[in-house]
Amino acid sequence: MRLRSLLFVPGDRPERMAKAAGFEGVQAADALILDLEDAVAPANKAAAREAVAMVLAARRTVPLFVRINPLDSGLAEDDLAAVLPARPDGIVLPKAEGAASLAWLDALLSGDTRILPIASETAAAIFTLGTYGGVTPRLCGLTWGAEDLPAAIGAATAREADGSYTAPYQLARSLTLFGAHAAGVPAIETVYPDFRDLDGLAAYAARGRRDGFTGMMAIHPAQVPVINAAFTPSEAELDYARRIVAAFAANPGAGALQLDGRMIDAPHLKAAQRVLALAVE
Numbered sequence: 001m002r003l004r005s006l007l008f009v010p011g012d013r014p015e016r017m018a019k020a021a022g023f024e025g026v027q028a029a030d031a032l033i034l035d036l037e038d039a040v041a042p043a044n045k046a047a048a049r050e051a052v053a054m055v056l057a058a059r060r061t062v063p064l065f066v067r068i069n070p071l072d073s074g075l076a077e078d079d080l081a082a083v084l085p086a087r088p089d090g091i092v093l094p095k096a097e098g099a100a101s102l103a104w105l106d107a108l109l110s111g112d113t114r115i116l117p118i119a120s121e122t123a124a125a126i127f128t129l130g131t132y133g134g135v136t137p138r139l140c141g142l143t144w145g146a147e148d149l150p151a152a153i154g155a156a157t158a159r160e161a162d163g164s165y166t167a168p169y170q171l172a173r174s175l176t177l178f179g180a181h182a183a184g185v186p187a188i189e190t191v192y193p194d195f196r197d198l199d200g201l202a203a204y205a206a207r208g209r210r211d212g213f214t215g216m217m218a219i220h221p222a223q224v225p226v227i228n229a230a231f232t233p234s235e236a237e238l239d240y241a242r243r244i245v246a247a248f249a250a251n252p253g254a255g256a257l258q259l260d261g262r263m264i265d266a267p268h269l270k271a272a273q274r275v276l277a278l279a280v281e
Contacts, residue, residue, distance in 0.1 A: 001030075001031070001063055001089070001114070001140060002030050003030050003031055003140070003141055003186055003188060003214070003215040004030050004214070004215045004216070004227060004228050004231040004232065005029040005030050005031075005215060005216060005217075005218055005223075005224045005227040005228050005231070006029060006030065006031045006032070006033050006065065006116075006188065006215065006216075006217045006218065007029035007031075007032050007033065007217075007218045007219075007220075007221060007223075007224055008032075008033045008035050008039065008067075008191070008217065008218065008219050009032055009033065009034055009035060009039075010035055010039035010040060010048075011034050011035050011036045011039065011040050011048035011049070011051060011052045011066075012039075012040050012041075012044040012047055012048035012051055013051075014051040014054060014055060028061060028062045028224075029062065029218060029221075029224045029227075029228075030062065030063070030215070030228070031062055031063040031064070031065055031089070031090070032062055032063070032064050032065065033065045033066070033067050033092050033217070034052045034055060034056075034064060034065065034066045034067070034088075035066075035067045036048050036049065036052060036066060036067060036068055036069060036075075036079050036083075037067050037068065037069050037070070037094050038094075045069075045075060045078075049078065049079060049082035049083065050082070052066055052082070052083055053082050053083055053085070053086050056083060056086030056087070056088055057086045060089075063089035063090065064088055064089050064090075065088060065089060065090035065091065065092050065114075065116060066079070066083050066088045066090075066091055066092065067091075067092035067093075067094060067118075068080060068083075068091060068092070068093065068094070069094070070094050070095040071093075071095070071101060071104060071105075072095075080108055084108075084109070084110075084113070087111060087113065088113060089113065089114060090113060090114035090115065090116055090140060091105060091109070091113060091114070091115055091116070092116045092117075092118065093105055093115060093116070093117045093118065094118045094121060094145075094148075095118065095121045095122050095125065095148065096117030096118060096119050096121075096125060097122060097124050097125045097128050098119075098125065098127075098128025098129070098131040098132065099128065099131040099132060099135045100128075101117065102115060102117060102132060102135045102136060102139065103135055103136070106135065106136040106138055109138060112138075113138065114138050114139070114140035115136065115138045115139055115140065116139075116140055116141050116142075116143060116188070117132065117139075117142060117143070118143055118144065118145050119132070119142050119143065119144055119176055119179065120144035120145060120146075120149055120172040120173075120175070120176050121144075121145050121148035121149055121152065122148070122149070122152050123149070123152055123153055125149075126149075126171075126172060126175060129142075129175040129176055129178075129179035130175075130178075130179050130182055131179075132179055132180075132182075132183040132185075133182055133183035133184060134183075139183060139185050140185060140186070141180065141185050141186040141187070141188045141215070142176055142179055142180035142183065142185055142186075142187060142188065143176065143187075143188035143189070143190060143217060144172055144173055144176035144190050145190050145191075146158040146159075146165060146169050146172070146173075146190055149168075149169065149172060150169070155168070163200075173190075177211060177212050177213060181212065186213075186214040186215055187212060187213045187214060188213065188214070188215045188216060188217060189204075189205065189208035189213040189215065189216040189217070190216075190217060191216075191217045191218065191219050192204050192205070192216075192218075192219075192223065193219070195219055195220035195222060195223055198222065198223070198226050201223055201226050201227070202226050202229075202230060205226065205227050205230035205231065206230050208230070208231075209230055209231055213231075214231060214278065215227075215231055216230070216231065231278070232278070232279075233275050233276075233278050233279050237275055238275065238276065238279055240272070241271075241272035241273075241275040241276050242272075242276065243259060244259060244264055244268055244269055244272035245269065245272050245273065245276065247259055247264065248269050
């Protein structure tokens with residue numbers, strides 16, 4: 001399952017869900033996240049569950065994930081009871097706290113439904129980011145958020161005046177990135193809140209790919225093409241990666257080689273193989 005872009009859609013807005021899924025010709029993200037949590041007011045939770053179940057039961061053009069409410073909210077069980085019969089492609093688990101949260105949800109699922117935890121939204125979660133590996137093959141990625149954590153610890157904001165993250169939230173981002181790779185799953189970058197600033201989004205997504213993220217969540221359909229472009233290797237990148245792989249294939253016993261006047265070794269080969277893998281997912 002390719003997860004360059006995952007677009008949030010409010011679970012109580014069925015017309016938006018259908019439009020975002022491409023039913024009306026709109027360019028689709030790689031996956032949709034039908035949201036039962038933050039985008040839905042408490043009074044609308046029951047109606048949202050019904051709407052999401054209806055969308056899941058219709059013809060799908062992209063994978064459909066459902067973000068349920070947190071495990072300790074008293075709502076997660078009802079969310080799952082409403083949507084699991086329609087077999088969502090994945091469940092997004094907010095306020096996940098490592099292996100224990102993952103195992104709890106895994107035990108309730110059947111078939112090939114995947115799990116995507118949002119792994120940085122509580123103080124306790126930060127200390128569990130290295131525990132996601134080896135729990136279940138349903139784990140399809142790891143992502144993070146920069147909004148709930150500052151609220152949880154009483155911080156004024158997660159960002160500097162220029163929009164960059166303050167040190168505690170840079171740490172949360174980094175630990176999520178390394179936690180995902182330690183678990184052998186994609187690292188998914190968090191949302192870029194200003195959906196009108198597409199240039200800023202492009203720069204943000206490019207930094208994410210540079211740092212080792214392979215996809216990103218979106219809050220508006222206009223963000224999807226920008227995100228997809230950022231996390232798709234260019235032809236120049238693919239060509240260079242192919243040449244690195246070919247150089248080592250032609251010299252199987254070599255530990256280091258020269259290419260275009262530069263030394264390349266095992267880390268360069270591994271990076272090239274990752275670039276080529278992105279192109280064929």
